[in-house]
Amino acid sequence: MAQHQLNGSGTAPVARSSNPLDPALFINRELSWLNFDERVLEEARDPSNPLLERLRFLAICASNLDEFFEVRVAGLQAQLYDNLEPQDAPPDGMGPLSQLTEISRRAHDFVGRQYEIYRTEIHPQLAAHGIHVCGPDELSETQNAFLDKYFDWQVYPVLTPLAIDPAHPFPHLHNKSLNLILRIETIGQDPPRQLYAVLQVPSVLNRLVPLPDEGDGQRRFVLLEDVIGPRLDALFGGFKVAARAAFRVTRNSDLTIQETEVKSSLLSTIQETLRQRKWGAAVRLEISDRADEGFLAQLQTAPALDLDDRDVYKVSGPVDLTALVALYKLEGFRELKEPAFEPQIVASLANRANVFAAIREQDILVHHPYESFGSVVQFIEQASEDPQVLAIKQTLYRTSDDNPIITALARAAENGKQVTALVELQARLDEENNIVKARALQKAGVHVVYGMVGLKTHCKAALVVRRDHDGIRRYVHLGTGNYNPTTARFYTDLSLFTCRSDFGEDASALFNLLTGYSQGHGWHKLIVAPMHLADRITALIDRERSNAERGLPARIIAKMNSLVDPGAIEALYAASQAGVRIDLIVRGICCLRPGMPKLSENIRVISIVDKFLEHSRIAYFQNNDAPQVFLSSADWMPRNFRRRVEIMFPIEDPRLRNRIVDGILGVALMDNVKARVLQPDGTYRRIASAESGEPVVRSQVEFQNMARELSSTDPIRPVTPLGTTQAGVFR
Known part of the structure; x- marks a missing residue:
């Protein structure tokens, strides 16, 4: 397939050292994950959170730990006992036995504190508010x-x-x-x-x-x-x-x-x-x-x-705390939960009978869950009934029961349209559910493709081919999150609707790649893994490094779920050494050590844990004041770069680009309520707004307020524009 050409500077990637970096410069992936669950447990312990929200965080902790043992600990045990080779050797140098030993030590301590919070705080406080587990x-x-x-x-x-x-x-x-x-x-x-x-x-x-x-x-x-x-x-x-x-x-x-x-x-x-x-x-x-x-x-x-003894966890309370989430779902008790929020309809789609006419007028950005996922459902539902629509193609990674998108795809096929669904059967712990959905779609006449052997199809894309008055036009939806209306209510993600011809051509080429044997497409806008994404991200980072070395404006802001890939981390270290200011918003695993003298002192990493699960992937590069903003389905991890089909795509509309930079990244970086700052030793320190003397900013609440504004015709007014010099934020 054709290689991407880097827009803007033609800077070649910096030559990486043939010698691996000192293992001490990396945080162990598994221990970083446990630190993420610590941040979730901190929310369960926080008395400023409503009581049932604390209970929900406690159940999330337990669910997270279940999957960690089912997948990550299981993998380490297979390496230790069955001599299996790891898919990705940890750059920190820890072997399976040392990892399992440290995981056991930390996990036993974690579980003890988890049950202490339930036993001494949440259980008695629930009783005091009229909810008794007897x-x-x-x-x-x-x-x-x-x-x-x-x-x-x-x-x-x-x-x-x-x-x-x-x-x-x-x-x-x-x-x-x-x-x-x-x-x-x-x-x-x-x-x-x-x-x-x-x-x-x-x-x-x-x-x-x-x-x-x-x-x-x-x-x-x-x-x-x-x-x-x-x-x-x-x-x-x-x-x-x-x-x-x-x-x-x-x-x-x-x-x-x-x-x-x-x-x-x-x-x-x-x-x-x-x-x-x-x-x-x-x-x-x-x-x-x-x-x-x-x-x-x-x-x-x-x-x-x-x-072994290290595999045994004695608990002083109900075995499996995830079951207690049922109490969160009780009717009533509104005072024990966060204020309810109803996702807003973006102004460009409000009261529009024809979603395709709205997309023809302009690119549309939707910020979930603050803005309704109903816009995505509407896109597919209208396509299924519109007599001018000829074909629909869509990837499906994680779906939900009674998903209206599945119903709409089936109805489209019954209406005689060409419908293709790429259903990823290897979506972890959702395999059986996806098999059921795939069979239902096949029964309705949908062409179902099961992905590529050896690669998980993780990208989020939908293509609608429509006969407009002036010819055939392709309408595209690209997103950072799954086509799942259930999780879309509590995952933060971004959606882009566009009918730009170069996006449409690339979307067609993507589906041809996934369903057939297509090669040789010269990609215009989509950056696709496993072919190009890792190299492109490294090149973008290196361009900022080169600009900084020449005294030009250089800046990187990236938001993701996990940062693990050693190549990306090495590029970030090199950019930091050249003087590039780098802010990373990494919800979960982060193997990079920020704040290390003469290495990463220009890198700041924060993690935001709040009511909604931070899930969007965004990358901003200042590019000598010709900024580029990308959205992606991929985290910066070896599996996403090399073992999955992923896409990263640019935001072309300056209006939407500014909204992402100022109104999303800028606000997230100012969060001083739910944000924690990663320290060089791998621990996290909560930001205290009282200490900083700055206004209290809880980003997810700000986004709710901004969504209400954007649903009207009034212009959005971000908390502060990007570039404002504030201690501890843009430094």
Whole structure:
């Protein structure tokens, strides 16, 4: 495929040293991820957050940690025990054993503090506000009588006790399923004979069982395992349950398919791999701290588990805190949540019957979730019904149940349009859902393509080909986030609608690349991974370095989820050494060490953790006062640069470019409520607005206010324009 030519300066990339940088100049990826979850836990601990928001952050912490063990820890264990080579050798030089040891130390401390916050702060404060999670010993006779009936009619028929003895080997435990391990004793024998059994807590039933309303305005719940536990004797005639403990096992859930592993088709290979994943190696055991050594010995030494001491996490509260997010969804209790915000309709699309006429007039930028994702749904829905639309092509990475975009694509095919959907079957932990959606689309007549073997299709693109009054025109949507209306309500992302001909040509070439064997396209605007993206980003950084060395204006601002790629980090270090001012807004993993003398002292890294998940990827390059702004689906990571199909694209409209620079990046950099600054040692320090003496700026609240402004015809008034000299922001 044709190589991109760098617009503007023809500066060649700086020659990189053939010797790798000192490992001490990089922060370990896995430990940086744990630091991100620490920032989420900090929000759960923050008393200035509404109580149910704190509970939600606590559940997010637990969910994050689940995926970390399923994928990252599982990968390290496979390297250690199975001698698998890592996909990307860590530039910090830590081996798998040293990483696992440090992860275990930090994760055990983290989990202890996580449960302490729940036990000593959130649980009692919930009760004080009328939301009670009751233990078995807190129940009245009336409540126990209700639960007796509930158990008999709803729970007992579903339960299946599994004995553990020579005739009954240790049962297979599903990934992250909640279970009870039981010690059972014979009745009438002295001494009693002791046996063990495992009982899965039914996942088909709600984990939080509501108790009858007592008319006092209080909401009361009992955990399902606490309904089952005291009533277990009914399952074991002639025995009594002497002790019990709740536990769950986390398994390796990573799914990586090599080209050589694909037999008849990618779909059938993934389906088979999904079946095998249920038997993935155990990587973590969470168990109630009431469990004694006998229980631990039964579980740790079971051949099906085989876990080291460092893999065992005793918890002083409900096993699996993610279940408590159900309390956040309770009706009422508005005072315990952030003020509700309704996404706004951008003025350029408001009251427009024809979205294509609006896009013909101008490029349109939408800032989600502050501005409604409904504009993206409207784009596809109108295309599905418009008789002038000839074809629709779209990538789908993560979707949702009852997704109107899926429905619209199916309807478009039924209406006789050419419809192509690139469904990525390897979207981590969404594989089964995507297979279901792909089959539904195929049934409706959509041409479904499953991506490219060895590469995940992670780019977000939709192309509508329409017969306009003056000829065929291509309408394009490009975004930083998924075509998922559910997550679009709490992920921050950016969407661009355009019908510029060069964008349309590139979009057509992108889909030809994904669905066929197209090569040789001379790309106009899209920068595509794995072919060109890494080199282009390095070249853009190097151009700023070259400008700084020549005394020209040079500046870099980049926003992303993760910064891991050693080549990009090395280029940023070189630019910093040349005097380029660099601000990075990195929500999660950051392997770069800022503030290192004579290396990265011109680099500042912040992370914003707030109600909405920061997800947009933006890059700004000053380019000798001819600024360029790019949006992208990709983080700056080896996997995005080399093992995924990604796109980065420029913002051509000066009006939209200025909005992104001043009204999004500029505001984010001034956040002094939810932003933390990365220190050279890898820790984060929260910015204190009281210390700085500056006005309090919470960027996500500012964006809500700005969205309300933009939904009218009034011009936007950013908090401050980019370039304002403020201590600690633009320095």
